[in-house]
Amino acid sequence: MLKIWILVLLAGGVGWFLYERSRRRTxxxxxxxxxxxxxxxxxxxxxxxxxxxxxxxxxxxxxxxxxxxxxxxxxxxxxxxxxxxxxxxxxxxxxxxxxxxxxxxxxxxxxxxxxxxxxxxxxxxxxRELLPEDPETRALVERWTDVASLVGPDPIGGTAERAGHCIPGLTLPIFATMVQYIPYTRFLEGLLFHFERRRPLMLALLKLRGIHGLPGLPPLMAILRRSRRDMERHLDALGEQLEKNGGPWIAGERFSLADVSWVVILDRLVEADFHGFFWGEDRRPAVAAYWARLQERPSYAAAITSQRCRTLHDGIADLKAAKRDDSRLRAALEGVEGE
Ligand SMILES: N[C@@H](CCC(=O)N[C@@H](CS)C(=O)NCC(=O)O)C(=O)O
CATH class of the missing domain: 3.40.30.10 (Glutaredoxin)
Incomplete structure (x- = not known):
């Protein structure tokens, strides 16, 4: 009798999966x-x-x-x-x-x-102000917008070319704390139905090992280290650009789509507690001043701070506490001696 029930359950599970998959193709x-x-x-x-x-x-x-x-x-x-x-x-x-x-x-x-x-x-x-018409400024805006974008099927490749592609790797620590609030059963849908299975697999691994286990995951740490190294170069270039044209924005006097694309990059580095590493204590003062100006714009409050969810608030607090209490973790994330 038990065998029959197991078979019925299995057949039901397979039937459900095939039915759902036919309707949830990605x-x-x-x-x-x-x-x-x-x-x-x-x-x-x-x-x-x-x-x-x-x-x-x-x-x-x-x-x-x-x-x-x-x-x-x-x-x-x-x-x-x-x-x-x-x-x-x-x-x-x-x-x-x-x-x-x-x-x-x-x-x-x-x-x-x-x-x-x-x-x-x-x-x-x-x-037209955000996307200027004169060819020279437009080319500049397009170039800086492109560097901050996430383009193509491989979001973690191409970190040297695009700051946007450094973001998934630098988000790993905050992912590791946020996913602790998500039950394992919720990961199943991604593994079953998403054409890109690496993401749910990586998030499941981060949930399993937790933030303190991240330094013990060499493939993820390699992505993080490469993203951190390349982001340093992108931020150096950003600082030079701001100094060269006198700011206050990437294209000079005018706020443009380039700044729209960069405010979210800097904001993510703050969420993942990397801002001290990248522009704290007098490192990259032009970037630090730019970040302060970006936060003063009404669009920052309307589009970003007012929309932060509970899981992110908790994830940020947990990440900061973990780095404070675990010097090995801090050293691994920030690439200092002993990593
Ligand atoms: N190249 C795309 C990237 C969009 C993207 O990666 N979206 C992520 C969030 S930032 C997403 O929706 N991920 C959900 C998932 O893969 O399950 C774009 O620029 O719009």
Whole structure:
């Protein structure tokens, strides 16, 4: 009798998996506007986003700076609670299963670096300020925007070329503390349905080992060390650029899409408690002053600080406490003697 029940349960599990998989197929999507797709919508602009996601923050800052009103559609990710990005509802918006998605008049626009340009081009005068028309300034803005972007299928490769690609590696410590609040059962959906399985696997490993176990995970530490080394170079270049043109912004007098793209990078380094390492105690004063100016803009409060979730607050507190109490961990994360 027991065998029959086990067989029935197994068959039910397999049947559920096959049924769900046929409805929750994920596949990467090309960037830009998809005019062939029209989604149900109520407002001209709608944004599917997550409170913690770097690229979502970039869109929120951008829309706040452009003064574009939008309908907010918050989507949970595993690290903030659950795999809502793999729900059937969200996969009908983005079969890629990632945020952010900007929706304009019902048409989805994918990839955050394309979304900010798309929005700026439709925002009149303010859009032209953020994305200047004169070719020289525009090329400069595009170059600095690109360096801060997350482009292509390999978010942890290309750290030497893009500061944006250093972010996943430098987020590992805060991921390690945030995922402690997420039950193991929630990881299953990612492993079963996401086309990119490395992410749920890595997050599960971080949950298993915890923040104090991170230094004992050589593949993850190698990514972190490489990201930290390359981020140092990107921040040196940023400091030089700000000094060269006299600031206050990357393109000089005018705040632009380049600054929209960099505020979220610096903010993530603060969340992951790397700001002291990168620009504390008189290191990189131009970057430190730039960071102070960025936080004074109303878009920073509207798009970032006011939207921080509970898991992030707790994760930051736990990370700071762990580094304070465990000198080996601190040394490993900050690359000092004894690592
Ligand atoms: N290249 C994409 C990257 C977007 C991305 O990686 N989104 C992450 C959050 S920052 C995501 O939605 N991850 C969810 C998952 O993989 O489960 C962009 O710039 O929009």
């Amino acid at each position: 596949a990467p999507m090309a960037g830009g506007i998809h005019e062939d797709v029209t989604l149900p919508h109520e407002r001209e602009w709608e944004l599917y986003h997550n409170s913690f996601s770097l690229c979502s923050k970039k869109l929120r800052v951008c829309l706040a700076e452009l003064g574009l009103d939008y309908r907010s559609q918050p989507i949970d990710l595993l690290e903030t609670g659950s795999y809502e990005n793999l729900s059937r509802r969200f996969l009908s918006v983005n079969p890629g299963g990632i945020v952010p998605v900007l929706v304009h008049r019902g048409h989805p626009v994918y990839e955050s670096h394309d979304q900010i340009v798309y929005a700026a081009r439709r925002a009149g005068r303010r859009g």
